[in-house]
Amino acid sequence: MIDAALYLAGRSLVNGLRRRLRRLRQPKYMIGFAVGLLYYYAFFLRPRGGGQSGTALPGAAAEVVAMLGLMALIVIGWLFGNSRNPLVYTPAETHFLFTAPLTRRQVLDFKLLRSQLALGLSSLLSVVLFSGGHFPATRILRIAGVWLVFATLQMHSAVTALVRQSLEEHGVTAVRRRLGAFVIVAALVGAAALTLRAQLGTVQEAFVDDPIAGFDTLATVLHRGVLGVVTWPFAALVGPAVSRDLATFAARLPAALLVLAVHYVWLIRSSIAFEEVAVESAERMATRIAAWRSGRRPPPIAGPAKPTRRALTRLRETGSPARAIAWKNIQSEWRGSGVRLPVIIVIGLIVVAWVASMGKEAGSGLIVLTVLCLVFGGLAVVFGPYGLRNDLRSDLQLWDLLKSYPMRGADLVAGEVLGPVTVLTAIAWGCVLAAFALSFTFDVETFPVADRVAALLAVVIATPAALAVTTTIQNAAVLFFPAWITLGPARATGVEMIGQRLVMMVGSVVVLVVVLIPAAIVGAVAVAIAGVTGITGVWLSVPGSIALTVTLVFEVVLAFAWLGRVFERSDPATEIGGGG
Amino acid sequence: MIDVQGLTKLYGSLVAVEDLSFAVAPGEVLGLVGPNGAGKTTTLRSLVGIIRPTRGTIRIGASDMERDAVGAKRQLAFMPDEPRLFDYLTVAEHLQFTARLYGVRDANARIPALLQELELGEKTGALPEELSRGMKQKLAIACGLLHEPAVLLFDEPLTGLDPAGMRRMKHTIVERARQGAAVILSSHLLHLVEEVCTRVLVINRGRLVAIGTIAEIVASRPDLQGRDLEEIFLALTGGGP
Numbered sequence: 001m002i003d004a005a006l007y008l009a010g011r012s013l014v015n016g017l018r019r020r021l022r023r024l025r026q027p028k029y030m031i032g033f034a035v036g037l038l039y040y041y042a043f044f045l046r047p048r049g050g051g052q053s054g055t056a057l058p059g060a061a062a063e064v065v066a067m068l069g070l071m072a073l074i075v076i077g078w079l080f081g082n083s084r085n086p087l088v089y090t091p092a093e094t095h096f097l098f099t100a101p102l103t104r105r106q107v108l109d110f111k112l113l114r115s116q117l118a119l120g121l122s123s124l125l126s127v128v129l130f131s132g133g134h135f136p137a138t139r140i141l142r143i144a145g146v147w148l149v150f151a152t153l154q155m156h157s158a159v160t161a162l163v164r165q166s167l168e169e170h171g172v173t174a175v176r177r178r179l180g181a182f183v184i185v186a187a188l189v190g191a192a193a194l195t196l197r198a199q200l201g202t203v204q205e206a207f208v209d210d211p212i213a214g215f216d217t218l219a220t221v222l223h224r225g226v227l228g229v230v231t232w233p234f235a236a237l238v239g240p241a242v243s244r245d246l247a248t249f250a251a252r253l254p255a256a257l258l259v260l261a262v263h264y265v266w267l268i269r270s271s272i273a274f275e276e277v278a279v280e281s282a283e284r285m286a287t288r289i290a291a292w293r294s295g296r297r298p299p300p301i302a303g304p305a306k307p308t309r310r311a312l313t314r315l316r317e318t319g320s321p322a323r324a325i326a327w328k329n330i331q332s333e334w335r336g337s338g339v340r341l342p343v344i345i346v347i348g349l350i351v352v353a354w355v356a357s358m359g360k361e362a363g364s365g366l367i368v369l370t371v372l373c374l375v376f377g378g379l380a381v382v383f384g385p386y387g388l389r390n391d392l393r394s395d396l397q398l399w400d401l402l403k404s405y406p407m408r409g410a411d412l413v414a415g416e417v418l419g420p421v422t423v424l425t426a427i428a429w430g431c432v433l434a435a436f437a438l439s440f441t442f443d444v445e446t447f448p449v450a451d452r453v454a455a456l457l458a459v460v461i462a463t464p465a466a467l468a469v470t471t472t473i474q475n476a477a478v479l480f481f482p483a484w485i486t487l488g489p490a491r492a493t494g495v496e497m498i499g500q501r502l503v504m505m506v507g508s509v510v511v512l513v514v515v516l517i518p519a520a521i522v523g524a525v526a527v528a529i530a531g532v533t534g535i536t537g538v539w540l541s542v543p544g545s546i547a548l549t550v551t552l553v554f555e556v557v558l559a560f561a562w563l564g565r566v567f568e569r570s571d572p573a574t575e576i577g578g579g580g
Numbered sequence: 581m582i583d584v585q586g587l588t589k590l591y592g593s594l595v596a597v598e599d600l601s602f603a604v605a606p607g608e609v610l611g612l613v614g615p616n617g618a619g620k621t622t623t624l625r626s627l628v629g630i631i632r633p634t635r636g637t638i639r640i641g642a643s644d645m646e647r648d649a650v651g652a653k654r655q656l657a658f659m660p661d662e663p664r665l666f667d668y669l670t671v672a673e674h675l676q677f678t679a680r681l682y683g684v685r686d687a688n689a690r691i692p693a694l695l696q697e698l699e700l701g702e703k704t705g706a707l708p709e710e711l712s713r714g715m716k717q718k719l720a721i722a723c724g725l726l727h728e729p730a731v732l733l734f735d736e737p738l739t740g741l742d743p744a745g746m747r748r749m750k751h752t753i754v755e756r757a758r759q760g761a762a763v764i765l766s767s768h769l770l771h772l773v774e775e776v777c778t779r780v781l782v783i784n785r786g787r788l789v790a791i792g793t794i795a796e797i798v799a800s801r802p803d804l805q806g807r808d809l810e811e812i813f814l815a816l817t818g819g820g821p
Binding site: 308311315316317318319321323324327328331332334335336398399400401403404405406407408568569571572 | 625628629630631632649650651652653654656658660664666667668669670673676677679680681682683684685687688705706707710
């Protein structure tokens, strides 16, 4: 079985590399590859002065930072993660493995083993990228340590997903089966929080005196009493990765391996438990159906099926096909994304503002909230187009279907881009308008109301165009380099994808700068002309914003026409494979 | 209705389709058959405008696929072997979306009848993930038929259907042809081709091997006299034991 897993992993890697190398015959991929190599060399591999890499933290700091980072990842995974198991079987694996004469555990082992090669390569890359060009022999130990962390995290994520999935699908049944574990974990976390609260003053004082001493004190606190029990698995796991020599590594390795082994057993048990719960749930459903048939009142079910969300707006019968595409993408965003994240963000903003204003004069919380709204709106504009992918990045999975539509390529690209742009514009405008409204609750002598109105107008005008530019660049990337972009909602992992994303990100920024230069020049000219006509102060930003927006829109329309032609001339079979 | 002249598609040095010419009249059902890798899917994808031929012309009605792709596609419906649907549009929304793309002005009147005909009436609010394989296939067909296309292209239309579904699908194909549509049907199922198609086009390694009714093909090759369609197919494509 191990032989088979290694054979599959090895051959898949070799054949995948061969395919990528063959693709390099196309100039666009060769150029991208060369740029990628240069980027890696310039930013990560080129030896820099100073002798040591900048990642070395003094004293206990490295261990504490790594441990807290790991804890944060685990907590975020449990609180905000989804029920998508990272150990998902491909259709081919399902077909070959589940029908093969293997036990359920062997199938799981196969999957775990197969993924180790990718995790090992990711560990290697992570260490090399942050080596600052210096790679002493002891770094090999760090690679092994990081691999242990990655492998354990992968299993932990799988367990998290299984538990979440079980809770979502089987409700009370699943909770009842895990009640004991939940109570123990809650009691430990509660006790740890109380201990930490009691020691917080001491740690704060130590940090004020000397940050290094602060880390030492924090490390001592974290390793003592109930806190020590709670943090032990985290400390044990990161121990080898932060070891500075072979002796320390060897001493810490058994504990890390123990944590890994416990996770392995946990994953196997969770996997089997999930199936048992599913069977139990199926039995309950069978009982329910039997009760209906016999005329008795059926027992309550675990939970109702999720209803399909109503469409945000109705699509009119006639009109531009581009708007139909945009409408479809907005529906996908509406139905595909949960309401949980936006709600958490809003609550988070309010809580942060409240905490930040504690002990200060009344009203300072609203000032913080105003600033946070502006920051969040800005983040939506800058990073939103990378996150919302309901456009060509998602739809090119149905490339042949899109190509069969009776519409110009330019219209299709425009429709695809306008979907996420509309959603992000609504978010950004919401944030800015909220900040504007909040600004009336406190005095800002240096920023009178008239100026605030001008700034609001300038931002509101320019936001859709700025978003359209960034989103168009992302869609252009997927049209030119479809093999380098993850199509669909899933995010591919692995070494080459990290590199490709970095290359795409740098390329996108370069294109963005090139696109912004003419718009900025036109905007500056408009500001200068407006200044001559007597407009002053913040109000100058309004004509500047209008000129900037007009130029950006012009550029985007040109881009739609160009990308439309690229789409019309594209061949799905050549780019992402298909029947022939 | 469909006129293909000198269709050639090259992938580098690989010849997928070479110098293929044929025509399909309204009311006709042309069976496109050939062994795996013969170029059937490439031919169909070229006809729909998904891929651009290296050489040759494709006319759908009065529209040339190269010069007026939008006009040509408006008259077409392509039914791939796997239904291609959007994850977050319901059954009814798929039809409304398709109507908008194809400019179907009386869609609101047509959609209920079509849903009823294809037994999707109770699933209008369902997302694709809530549908069975056969239901998804029906929805894809409903989307294809909504704009009453003059040309219908089917790629392995019976894949994944139960016997009742197969029967309905065959009825749909024949009925649309009877109403005047030109139909091309690509399939490995020779009994389906024999049952539904008025003519057959056999291709092998991208080249046309034979075209016509089965009687015409047999008449042009006296050595095929008395053989069944499977034997004729194997003889024409050089396959078989």
